[in-house]
Amino acid sequence: MLGYYLDLALRSFKRNKVLTLLMVVTLALGIGASMTTLTVLRLLSGDPLPQKSGQLFYVQLDPYPKDRPFSRSGKLPWLTTYTDAMNLLHAHRAEHQAAMAMTRVKLIPTTTQQRPFFSNGVMATADFFSMFEAPFQYGSGWSAADDDNRAKVVVIADYLNDQLFGGANSVGRSLRINDQDFRIIGVLRHWAPQPRFYSLYLGGPNYGKGEAVFLPLQSARAAGMDPINSMSYAAGDKQVIENSPTIWLGLWVQLPDAAAVSAYQSFLASYAEQQVALGRFQRSRIGLSGLMPWLDSQQVVPDNVRMQTGLAFSFLLICMVNTVGLLLAKCLRRTNEIGVRRALGASRAAIFAQFMAEAGLIGLVGGGLGLMFALFGLWCIRQQPAEYASLAHLNGQMFLCTFAVALMASLVAGILPAWRACVVTPAPQLKSA
Amino acid sequence: MDIKPILATLGRHKFTVFLLIAQIALTCAIVCNAIFLISQRLERMAIPSYIAEHELVYLQLAFIGARPDAMARTEADLAGLREVQGVKSAMIIDHLPMSGSSSNSSLWLDPAQQMETMDATQYFGENLLSTLGVQLEAGRAFNPEEYRDLDKIDKALQTGDMKEIPTSVLITRAVADRLWPGQNPLGKQVYIGRNFALTVVGVVKGLVRPNLLERGAQYSLIHPVRLSMSAGSYYVLRCDPKDRERVLKAALAKLNALDPNRIVLDSGTWDQMRYNFFRNDRAMAGILMGVCLALLVVTALGIVGLASFWVSQRNRSIGVRRALGATRGHILTYFQTENFLLTTFGIVLGMVLAYGINLFLIVHYELPRLPLTYLPVGAMLLWCLGQAAVLGPALRAAAVPPVVATRSV
Numbered sequence: 001m002l003g004y005y006l007d008l009a010l011r012s013f014k015r016n017k018v019l020t021l022l023m024v025v026t027l028a029l030g031i032g033a034s035m036t037t038l039t040v041l042r043l044l045s046g047d048p049l050p051q052k053s054g055q056l057f058y059v060q061l062d063p064y065p066k067d068r069p070f071s072r073s074g075k076l077p078w079l080t081t082y083t084d085a086m087n088l089l090h091a092h093r094a095e096h097q098a099a100m101a102m103t104r105v106k107l108i109p110t111t112t113q114q115r116p117f118f119s120n121g122v123m124a125t126a127d128f129f130s131m132f133e134a135p136f137q138y139g140s141g142w143s144a145a146d147d148d149n150r151a152k153v154v155v156i157a158d159y160l161n162d163q164l165f166g167g168a169n170s171v172g173r174s175l176r177i178n179d180q181d182f183r184i185i186g187v188l189r190h191w192a193p194q195p196r197f198y199s200l201y202l203g204g205p206n207y208g209k210g211e212a213v214f215l216p217l218q219s220a221r222a223a224g225m226d227p228i229n230s231m232s233y234a235a236g237d238k239q240v241i242e243n244s245p246t247i248w249l250g251l252w253v254q255l256p257d258a259a260a261v262s263a264y265q266s267f268l269a270s271y272a273e274q275q276v277a278l279g280r281f282q283r284s285r286i287g288l289s290g291l292m293p294w295l296d297s298q299q300v301v302p303d304n305v306r307m308q309t310g311l312a313f314s315f316l317l318i319c320m321v322n323t324v325g326l327l328l329a330k331c332l333r334r335t336n337e338i339g340v341r342r343a344l345g346a347s348r349a350a351i352f353a354q355f356m357a358e359a360g361l362i363g364l365v366g367g368g369l370g371l372m373f374a375l376f377g378l379w380c381i382r383q384q385p386a387e388y389a390s391l392a393h394l395n396g397q398m399f400l401c402t403f404a405v406a407l408m409a410s411l412v413a414g415i416l417p418a419w420r421a422c423v424v425t426p427a428p429q430l431k432s433a
Numbered sequence: 434m435d436i437k438p439i440l441a442t443l444g445r446h447k448f449t450v451f452l453l454i455a456q457i458a459l460t461c462a463i464v465c466n467a468i469f470l471i472s473q474r475l476e477r478m479a480i481p482s483y484i485a486e487h488e489l490v491y492l493q494l495a496f497i498g499a500r501p502d503a504m505a506r507t508e509a510d511l512a513g514l515r516e517v518q519g520v521k522s523a524m525i526i527d528h529l530p531m532s533g534s535s536s537n538s539s540l541w542l543d544p545a546q547q548m549e550t551m552d553a554t555q556y557f558g559e560n561l562l563s564t565l566g567v568q569l570e571a572g573r574a575f576n577p578e579e580y581r582d583l584d585k586i587d588k589a590l591q592t593g594d595m596k597e598i599p600t601s602v603l604i605t606r607a608v609a610d611r612l613w614p615g616q617n618p619l620g621k622q623v624y625i626g627r628n629f630a631l632t633v634v635g636v637v638k639g640l641v642r643p644n645l646l647e648r649g650a651q652y653s654l655i656h657p658v659r660l661s662m663s664a665g666s667y668y669v670l671r672c673d674p675k676d677r678e679r680v681l682k683a684a685l686a687k688l689n690a691l692d693p694n695r696i697v698l699d700s701g702t703w704d705q706m707r708y709n710f711f712r713n714d715r716a717m718a719g720i721l722m723g724v725c726l727a728l729l730v731v732t733a734l735g736i737v738g739l740a741s742f743w744v745s746q747r748n749r750s751i752g753v754r755r756a757l758g759a760t761r762g763h764i765l766t767y768f769q770t771e772n773f774l775l776t777t778f779g780i781v782l783g784m785v786l787a788y789g790i791n792l793f794l795i796v797h798y799e800l801p802r803l804p805l806t807y808l809p810v811g812a813m814l815l816w817c818l819g820q821a822a823v824l825g826p827a828l829r830a831a832a833v834p835p836v837v838a839t840r841s842v
Contacts, residue, residue, distance in 0.1 A: 022738050026731045033724070072548065106495065106696075116696060118495065303798055304717050311467070311724055318459045318728060322735040325452040329742035332449075385712040416448070 001350075005357035012358060016330060020362070023326050027366030027413075030319030031406045032373020033312040039374070039398050040381060041309045043391055044207065044301045048193030052133055052254075053291040055095075057261065059088065059251040060287030061272060063280065064233045076287045078201040079231065079247040084275075089125060093267045094253035095260070096131035100124035101227035101249050102202035103220060105213055108176040109164055119160075119212035120204050121177070123220040123227070129155070129186075131254045132198065137161070139171035139186035142216050150222045155186040155214040177213065180223050188214075194391060195300045197291055202250050203228025206300055207388035264288065302386075320413045323362070327417040331355060338421055339429025351422040359414025360407060367406025374402060439771050446743075450775065453739055457779025457815060460732040462786035465811040466794065467721045467728075469803050474718040478711045480650050482530055483605075483639030485566025487674040488521075489703035490681045491529060491667045492688065495696035503661040504582060506692075513691050514668060517683045519676040524564040527557055527666045528643040529703070531710040535643035540654075541624040542612060551611055551649070553604075554642040557583060557658040562603075562637070564671050567655075570606060572619045572635030579657040586658065599657045602631040605639050607651035669703075677702050729814075733822040740768065740826035751830055752837030761831040768827035769820060776819035780812045787811070 013020040047053050060076040061084050070077040080088075085099035105121040122128070129141035142153050154175055161170055174181045192210030204211065215225070221242070230241055230248035241248055255261045265288050272284040289297065331338075338351055346354075374394060381392040394402075443450045500506075507525055514523045528535045536557075539549035561567065562574055581599050589597035602623070609618040622630045640653040660666060668688075672680045681700060688695065744751075751764055791803040 019738055019742075022734050026734065029727055029731065033727070118696075118698065304713065307470075307794075307798065308717075308720060311463070311721070314459065314463050315724060315728060315731075318456055318463070319731055321452055321456045321459065322731055322738075325449060325456065325735055326738045328449055328452065329739055333742065333746065384716050385709075386716075420448070 001353070002357060005354045006361060008354055009358035009361045012330070012334070013361075019326055019330060023323050023362050024366045024369060026319045026322050027362065027406065027410060028369035028373055030312075030316035031367060031370025031402060031409065032377055034309075034316045035370065035374040035394075035398065035402045035405065036377030036381065037305070037309040037312040038401075039378060039394055040305055040388070040392055041301065042398070044195060044305055044388055045295075046194060047292060048195055048197045048295075049132065049291070055254050055256055056131070056291040057094075057253050057255055057264070058287070058289050058291070058294045059253060059268065060289075061268075061275075061281070062283045062285045063245065063247070063275075064283075066282045068233070070233070076285060077231075077233075077247050079229070080249045080251045081245070081247050082242040082249060083280075085249045085251050088251060088253075088268075088271065091267070091271075094255055094264055096127040096254040097252070098125045098127040098131055099217060099249045099251050100128060100198060100202065101217070102199055102204040102211070102229070103215075103225040103227055105177050105225065106179075107160070107164075107212065108179070110176070120228075121213040121215055121220070121225070122199075122211045123215050123217045123225060125217050127254075128214065131252065132193070134191050135189040137187045137189045138169045139184070141186055141214075147216050147218055150219045151216060152180070152182045152219055152223070153185045153216065154182040155188060156184055157188050157210055157212050157214075158190050159209065160212045161187045175213070177215075178223060178225065182215065182219075182223075194388075195295065197295055197300075198250060198252060200250070200295075200298060200300065201229060205387045207391060209390075261288070316409065320409050323410065323413040324416055327355075327359060327362075327414060328420060331417040331421045334421070335424050335429050338424045339426045342424065342426035343430055348422040351424075352418045355418035355421045356411060356414050359410045359418065362414075363407040363410025364403065366410060367403040370406055371399070371402050436770060436774065439767065439774060443771065443774070449739060453736070453775050454779045454782060456732055456735055457776055457819070458782035458786055460728050461780050461783025461811050461815050462790055464725050464728060464814065465783070465787040465803065465807050466790050467725045468811070469791070469807055470800075471718050471721045471725075473800070474714040474721075477646065478714055478718075480641060480646060481639065482641040482707070483567060483637070483651070484530055484641070484703070485671060486703055486707065488566065488671050488677075489564075489669055490672065490677050490684070491669050491700065491703060491706065492681075492684060492697060493667045493699040494662065494688070495698050503663075504584075504659075507661040510662075510668065510688060510691060513687050514670060514684055517670070517680055517687055519672045519680045520670050520684075521673075522560055522564040522671045524558050524560040524669050525660050525662065525666055526561065526565075526669055527660055527663065528554070529667050529669065529706065530565070530641045530643055531703075531707050532643045532667070533710060535645065537645070538625050540608075540612070544624045544628070551608070551652060553608055553649070553652040553654050554645075556640065556653055556655045557660050559659050561655055564669055565640070566671065567640050568638040569603075570636045570638045571617075572603075572633070574635060575601065575603070575657040580659045581657065582659045582661070583663075584661065598629060600630070600632055601634045601657060603635045603637055603655040604633055605637050605651045605653050607639060607649065608654065609633075609636050611649070611652070729818055732815075733818055736772065736819055736822035737825060740772065740823045741829070744768070744826045744830040747830075748833055748837055751833045752835055752839075755833065755835035756838040764831040764833070765827050768823055768830055772819045772823040772827075773816065776815055780815055783811070783815075784808050 049056070059080065061080060062070065062076055063081055063084065064070045064077060080099070089097050089099060101123045103121050103123055104118055106116055106118055108116045126142055126144045126147050137158060141155055142151065146153055154177065156170070156175065161167060165173065170184050170187060173184050175184055195206045196204060200206065227248040230246050232244065232246045234245040253264065255264055268286045268288060269284070272281060272286050275281040276284045341351065378392045378394060382389050511523050511525060514520060535554045537552050537554050539552050542550050559580055562569060579599060579601055581597055585597050589595070604618065612618065612623060613621060618633045618636055621633050623633065624630055637655070639651045640655070641650055642653055670680060670684060681702070685697060685700065754764065787803065787808070794800045795802065
């Protein structure tokens with residue numbers, strides 16, 4: 001039966017080529033625009049570590065004085081002081097815990113052909129790799145002992161290893177960073193969580209290619225590396241940020257289940273109370289946010305992208321309204337044909353199905369064309385000056401999604417015209433014909 | 434033209450009419466808001482900088498690390514750069530206007546206040562007024578003996594030695610108006626970080642911030658602080674606009690001759706910096722304009738499609754009217770008026786919707802309210818669009834000969 005309906009649909013398309021083309025193109029434009037922006041939105045608001053994100057939590061404390069708070073609206077400070085980070089790390093109350101900051105490093109290649117260049121580096125404590133499940137190609141991360149001994153070791157990213165050592169196992173070789181030698185102890189596989197949840201407020205980009213080097217926090221500090229972002233909340237010695245009233249570290253903990261979360265929460269609360277008692281803090285507010293809620297609450301996805309998605313879907317809506325109008329016009333013109341088919345015994349359901357099949361066909365063709373538009377749209381996004389631009393590609397899921405959205409849009413648009421078609425009473429139509 | 438028969442005919446196609454009105458309303462609402470968003474971006478991109486925009490080139494060098502002779506080396510670099518032919522003035526600055534990274538602090542009128550009065554960007558550097566071309570409006574520029582070295586100020590902050598901390602400041606007109614509206618700001622005191630009182634010695638016309646323009650584009654202070662080479666700082670040279678390319682090349686060669694081991698991170702004209710600063714706004718304005726255009730085209734095509742359908746459906750009645758004495762002009766006016774009525778309904782509905790969308794944007798994106806002037810502009814746009822779109826089908830309708838009336842369909 002469906003074959004017959006599709007045959008009828010094709011005949012109807014041929015009869016009204018311009019109108020059909022108009023419907024297909026407008027639907028395709030709407031689909032193209034919304035799939036382009038939806039792809040980008042999904043990419044930017046995705047889960048950076050799908051297998052692990054449920055267990056990762058971001059820790060916040062409030063060392064700011066009461067009369068000069070961090071924010072007027074009562075937000076908790078984004079970062080943590082060195083003292084608090086170390087106190088919490090050494091308490092070992094979570095399964096894994098790591099403090100981190102971002103720094104700019106000058107990398108000096110061993111060969112003289114390559115010129116020195118700048119890149120971002122992560123300064124972190126030992127649990128960073130195991131907690132975030134960063135995969136190693138060669139070697140491994142450093143130990144807590146390396147942290148304490150200020151060992152001059154470094155883990156490098158795959159692309160840096162390719163660039164400097166042609167992709168060979170470079171573990172044990174040395175890398176010159178900011179005019180000091182560090183021993184390479186590990187090479188990562190390709191690893192760049194999107195969005196880069198751990199670099200939020202540390203000063204690195206939120207999207208795009210990962211950091212080039214990872215260094216033990218204390219070793220990097222001893223080598224004179226400064227964090228990109230730091231904020232002071234009181235006057236004090238700004239030269240040594242370990243001792244000054246300055247927030248500059250991001251603190252993440254891994255908590256396997258709800259019990260661990262509530263236990264850690266009460267531990268944090270008592271820690272803050274204790275700091276108030278000691279006079280270090282004036283307020284005992286704490287924050288412990290899961291990875292995804294943390295990203296959502298900080299609105300990592302740029303406003304522009306959210307606005308573009310809204311715009312694209314309103315565009316799709318208008319295209320759909322347009323299609324409804326045109327389908328309706330087409331179906332009203334064919335009342336004679338419907339009358340004849342009804343008189344020859346076609347049921348109302350059969351007429352309805354016939355018109356829905358026609359709408360569905362428009363949807364599929366529109367989806368195909370819309371896919372072309374979406375690919376073109378994503379190409380345009382890649383030319384844009386945004387840090388996420390290079391990531392804008394259509395994946396298999398979004399490919400299927402395009403057709404699903406197109407089919408759904410056309411079927412929804414088709415319901416009303418099809419219903420109008422199936423309630424046509426055959427007798428007057430036959431008479432007038 | 435009597436609109437009663439038109440309304441009666443439209444009443445027989447309630448649903449199609451409703452769809453067309455809905456489409457026009459949605460288009461009107463979205464286009465009004467999109468044009469408003471575009472104008473917001475354009476307004477932002479046109480912010481005046483109050484500096485000699487077309488006369489500046491900059492060079493940003495990689496930081497060589499803290500060293501004791503930094504000040505002497507910086508002075509040597511600057512002396513070298515001033516020798517480059519065509520350079521009128523040269524300075525070192527830590528944050529350039531519209532460079533995207535800034536140093537900001539809170540200002541307090543009274544240190545006992547609960548909350549700060551405002552926040553402003555701090556500009557440092559010797560020869561700032563003459564190099565950037567900032568215009569002094571009242572008061573005086575800094576005297577040479579007022580300048581202090583930044584590293585000495587850092588030390589003084591630790592030891593509490595107040596002698597090394599400068600006490601005078603230049604403010605922009607915008608800051609003056611914010612702190613002391615309607616009063617003479619010269620000689621008044623403002624507190625920075627609560628502990629340090631600064632006396633206003635001069636007011637400049639304006640000086641745009643390096644970023645955070647939405648927090649007050651011209652909220653800037655200029656301090657009498659001498660800089661040496663540090664991370665992220667720039668050498669800025671002022672020259673004739675037509676000399677910029679040549680001066681930049683000569684300056685790069687000069688710095689390379691002074692120390693070949695340095696890395697130049699970035700260099701260019703300030704015009705390029707301004708262009709790059711607004712690239713996201715420009716891209717967004719482009720996208721919005723594209724969407725507007727696509728929307729208008731889709732809506733126009735929808736009107737053409739429906740009008741053609743109506744014309745062909747009413748072929749016979751048009752023929753009857755023509756046979757009864759209606760001129761081509763009458764038929765043309767009929768369809769034009771019909772479209773005008775539909776568009777008007779759509780616009781009225783669209784205006785309400787436009788305000789709804791605007792309210793949503795205000796809540797979620799901190800946008801200002803849609804100015805009322807956008808409504809007549811949007812209405813005119815859609816009226817013209819509707820009339821243009823319906824013209825083709827209406828002309829076809831007018832061309833229907835009266836003889837059609839005598840034929841059976």
